[in-house]
Amino acid sequence: MVSVFSSRVYGSWKEKQLEKYEDLLPVLLEVLPRVLRVLDVGVGRAWFEKFLLDNGFVLERVVGVDVDEDMVEPRKKFxxxxxxxxxRTGEEFDLLVCFDSYHLLPEDYLDRFKARFVLVSVPKHFSATLKRLKGRIIRKGVIGRQEEDVFVLVERGF
Ligand SMILES: C[S@@+](CC[C@H](N)C(=O)[O-])C[C@H]1O[C@@H](n2cnc3c(N)ncnc32)[C@H](O)[C@@H]1O
Structure with missing residues (x-):
């Protein structure tokens, strides 16, 4: 499919993304179960899931959705x-993640998935899009230094 990003440019964002994940870590450790089935919409290179693994989470299953075959390269085995x-899937997940891609999705796209927790993070100037998210807000805030994002973690139940 046609790319809206350059995967070469995306490669250079790794440090920026890691800063945001680091800022989120205390929330993730406090709220999420340690063993997770994850669905990531806009998965890119799955840096977030690699970060979870590096920080003690056990990922039972990771399903990654993306529209751009270049953006997911190099692919992760897990x-x-x-x-x-x-x-579309009827599968249940512990965590639905949408990191810096929610603002690129059709409205209500995430509503079709079954997940206990939903974590969405968008660049600050797209924060208005977060109002569409359904579920009980558990945490929200600003993360990142080189680039600021607004994140929301909601609990939905199955
Ligand atoms: C800024 S990147 C973020 C990638 C990754 N979540 C991260 O934290 O590094 C946005 C990703 O969303 C993907 N994307 C854009 N529109 C999409 C759609 N409709 N469905 C799934 N993925 C999409 C892009 O191809 C890209 O890989």
């Missing part, structure tokens, strides 16, 4: 990839 803009 991710089951689906390259589509219309992913």
């Amino acid at each position: 991710v089951e990839y689906h390259l589509t803009n219309d992913f």
Whole structure:
């Protein structure tokens, strides 16, 4: 599918993304179960899931959805990839993640998925899009230094 990003430019964002994940870590450790089944929409290179693994989480299953085959390269062995803009599944996940991609998705796209927790982070100037998110807000805040994001962690139940 056609890329909205350059995967070469995306490669240079790793440090910026890691800063945001680091800022989130205390919240993740406090709220999330240590063993997770994760669905990531806009998974890119799955840096977030690698970060979770590096920080003691056990990922039972990782399903990664993206529209751009270049953005997911190099692929991670622990991710089951689906390259589509219309992913559907009845599977239940502990965590649905949408990191810096929620503002690129059709409205209500995440509502079709079953997940106990939903973590969404968007660049600050897209923070208004977070109002669409359904679920009980557990935490929200600002993360990142080189680039500031607004994140929301909601609990939905299955
Ligand atoms: C800024 S990157 C973020 C990647 C990753 N979440 C991270 O934290 O590094 C946004 C990703 O969303 C993907 N994307 C854009 N539109 C999408 C859609 N409709 N469905 C799934 N992924 C999409 C892009 O291809 C890209 O990989």
